[in-house]
Every structure is written in C-alpha cells, then in structure tokens.
Amino acid sequence: MSESKGVEAVERALSILDCFRTDKTELSLAEISKTTGLYKSTILRLGVSLEKYGYVIRSEGSRFRLGPSAWHLGAIYRQGFDLSTLLRPELKRLSEATFETASYYVREGNARICLFRSEPIRAIRHSIDEGRSMPLELGASGRVLLAFSNNEEEGQREVREKGFALSMGERDEDVAAMAVPILTPSGHLLGALTVSGLITRFTPDKHAPILTALKASQQRLMNQISE
The missing domain is CATH 3.30.450.40 (GAF domain)
Incomplete structure (x- = not known):
C-alpha cells in the first residue's frame, strides 16, 4: 500500500470520531452509519477498539459518545x-x-x-x-x-x-x-x-x-x- 493512501482502518475509525459535534454529543449506531457511510457491523468492530482505548463510550441501546481519551488529547493540544x-x-x-x-x-x-x-x-x-x-x-x-x-x-x-x-x-x-x-x-x-x-x-x-x-x-x- 502506498504511504500517501494512509491506513484505511485508521481512517474509518477517525471518521467515526469526526461525527461528534458540540450539538451532537451522543449518537446512535444508525446516525454514525448514515454520516460515515460505513456498515453498522464495521462501526461495531471499530468501536470495540475505540472503546478499549477510551476514545468512545458505548451506552445501552448502541449509543456512543466521546470518551476521556479524546478529551485528554484535546487538553494536550491546547497546552502546547x-x-x-x-x-x-x-x-x-x-x-x-x-x-x-x-x-x-x-x-x-x-x-x-x-x-x-x-x-x-x-x-x-x-x-x-x-x-x-x-x-x-x-x-x-x-x-x-x-x-x-x-x-x-x-x-x-x-x-x-x-x-x-x-x-x-x-x-x-x-x-x-x-x-x-x-x-x-x-x-x-x-x-x-x-x-x-x-x-x-x-x-x-x-x-x-x-x-x-x-x-x-x-x-x-x-x-x-x-x-
């Protein structure tokens, strides 16, 4: 794979994180799928890794919100x-x-x-x-x-x-x-x-x-x- 293309799995995971906005702090599986164009099964699979590292939190009913690791990176960025x-x-x-x-x-x-x-x-x-x-x-x-x-x-x-x-x-x-x-x-x-x-x-x-x-x-x- 050419380096200029990047890593598809990483880009898909980042596209999930990019769905969240100040007025959309919690999203359903269907909403993420509609925004990213990813299959729900793909989102769930990537969501396991994102949740493992604290970037998303999954609540009952397959709803997602950003986790503490996302906040931590933002804090480091601002402190820089x-x-x-x-x-x-x-x-x-x-x-x-x-x-x-x-x-x-x-x-x-x-x-x-x-x-x-x-x-x-x-x-x-x-x-x-x-x-x-x-x-x-x-x-x-x-x-x-x-x-x-x-x-x-x-x-x-x-x-x-x-x-x-x-x-x-x-x-x-x-x-x-x-x-x-x-x-x-x-x-x-x-x-x-x-x-x-x-x-x-x-x-x-x-x-x-x-x-x-x-x-x-x-x-x-x-x-x-x-x-």
Whole structure:
C-alpha cells in the first residue's frame, strides 16, 4: 500500500470520531452509519477498539459518545500553546478597553513578577517593566496571588469570596489597581490579571466597567487554558 493512501482502518475509525459535534454529543449506531457511510457491523468492530482505548463510550441501546481519551488529547493540544501567545493579545485588548495598563503577574516566593504587560496610548500612564519584582503583600495583584494560593487568612478570604482585589495607593500612593485570578479548570492558580493606572482616574464610577472588562478577559483566557 502506498504511504500517501494512509491506513484505511485508521481512517474509518477517525471518521467515526469526526461525527461528534458540540450539538451532537451522543449518537446512535444508525446516525454514525448514515454520516460515515460505513456498515453498522464495521462501526461495531471499530468501536470495540475505540472503546478499549477510551476514545468512545458505548451506552445501552448502541449509543456512543466521546470518551476521556479524546478529551485528554484535546487538553494536550491546547497546552502546547505558549501562554504568552494567549496573554499578549488579551492584555492589549484589555488595555484598549480600559485605557489603562494591563499586566499579568505570577508568584515567585514572597514576591510577584510582572511577566507581561500592555500599556495604553496616552501621555500619562502607569508604566511597568516586564520581569520586575514587587512585594507580594502590597497591591491588587499581590493580594489575588496570596488569596488564591490556599491562603486562609481573614483578609485573603474576602478576596477569594469576591473573586477580585482592588488597591488604592497601597504600593505607590499615586497608583490604583484591580486584579482577578487566572485559574486552571481544577482551580489551580496560574497568575493574576491586572489593570492599573493613576489613582485619580480610578474613581468609584470606573470600578464596575474595569471589573467587567477584567472578567471578560479572565473568562476568555481561562476558556483556552487546560491543566
């Protein structure tokens, strides 16, 4: 057999997996046969191997749905992307939405490190150098990193319950910031997504719009992150 033709049995098995869609998570034997053009006996035979390796689960009545191995491969595919390829465009989008500096921090011992940042196009702005280390206990991003690092202190519990932190002049009297956590599907902390700017611009009427923009970015990022 020519290599360019591939392996027919493998292609048939893959065509079965390719039948599933977000609106078709469970399929009958007849539905798979109609979609693939394969005989039901062929589908059942291939289904034994797919089920053995966890790619499909067969329920009563000869109905099939995707198994955990399919999810596992999808998770590996998503994890293969460098986090920076997700963060940089999202930080730019967040900065443009809020007209303030957007940054991403991670915890390193008792410090927080600014890994990525995007600054707005305006003359006066909060400027942060990527790679800069700052105190963990001061600032919105630091409090988020503390709160979601299994910290049960009273002050941090409040941040966990609210899901965000707001700081007004904590580290720098002229700077205010708001931050939310970036978590894996199981709740493991990856970092803190932050919007910061001059304290004179962080007036109470700006808090809700900034938080809304932060949560939108948070959700978009977390939808693309696996374990």
